[in-house]
Amino acid sequence: MNVLLQIQQNIQSYTAGEQKIANYIIENPEKLLPMSVHELAGRLDVSSATLVRFSKMLGLKGFTELKQRVSAALTTISSTESLKEVEKGDSVEDIKKKVSLRMNHMVEQVNKVLANEQVEQAAQLIRNAENVFTFGLGASSLAAQDISQKFSRIGKHCLVNTDITLMATSMTLLKESACLIAISNSGETAEVVKLSSLAESLGIPVIGITGQLKSKVAAKAQVVLMPSSGESIPMRTAATMSLMAQLYVVDILFYNYVANNFEDSMSGIQQTKNIEI
Structure with missing residues (x-):
């Protein structure tokens, strides 16, 4: 670090x-x-x-x-x-140095705070679920979409939508054998908290991806995955690093799942790879 x-x-x-x-x-x-x-x-x-x-x-x-x-x-x-932060007049080379330094720092920070057992527990919850709901807003919605894209390719039924009403409806109808992956860097995003509360009331286990362990989303989650960008104050690169931290955590979760369910996962990837439209 x-x-x-x-x-x-x-x-x-x-x-x-x-x-x-x-x-x-x-x-x-x-x-x-x-x-x-x-x-x-x-x-x-x-x-x-x-x-x-x-x-x-x-x-x-x-x-x-x-x-x-x-x-x-x-x-x-x-x-x-x-x-220093990216400044007016910075060259491409300057920006590359600044961003790469922050990227390396982010990876070290995530590796430091992300608990191995929590990743394994999250992967097991996804394994046991027939329906995987994933929800986030703003930049976190990109991480939610990444989860859906990755796990769908290996045969998991993933549902992602930024409309909280549609997500709530789907969760209520498909609550049996489901899990929710709730993503919020602050852990306080109102819609993410509401959906996590609904999941709790429906008996759906929640996997929280949040940078704040003492947050409402974390409190609702059975498993908390901690992405840490190392950016604790508002800065121009902070939002980028927070998203990169979330995507890095998603990659670790996904590959842990694949490693523990290798044959099924590879079969799903091969089938989707060979799709012709």
Whole structure:
């Protein structure tokens, strides 16, 4: 995980004192490396304990590990310009560097928070279901469509629609042996919460794909798959990375299902591949 990008992406949520430390690290990562905690504390007019707390806030053991992570991060970027948001006048090469850095960071974040057992449980719920409902709005609707497209190709009966009324009707009529995959990055999208509540009342198990474990969608779900883009503040690339995180989780879920149901899945793929229209 690129600690410089982690700091950059979360800087707006920091306190004034924390932002002071963060800005110095981002703007002077090379100068940080030879410094002791006492030297940096004197430079920034903060206490050594404040620097240690800042390091621990990032999930690190202390200031020494922070310097180690900064050093490692510097080997993955050509310059600290890559840490910045896409800006007016950026060249294609600039954009490629910025987006690829965030993509790699997103994959590391998802791998860190996505629990293997939850993926396996979700795949089993889909295996047991005759009807797989998948629902999301906005960018999450693209992830819902991706689920439907992938699982339909291997013979699962998937229903996807952005019309909540039609989805509710279908779920009510086809509630036997069904499951709902509810997708919301915030976990608070009203329509997704309503459909999850309906599923709960109908006895339909819910698989939640959400970036927030303490959310209404997560509370309704039997299984929660956590995509984490590493983008915790509103930014131009944040929506893109959130969607990419969802699609990455969908891929992991799908391939886990295929791996555990290999012959049936390959048979379905072959049959759909040979369709002639």
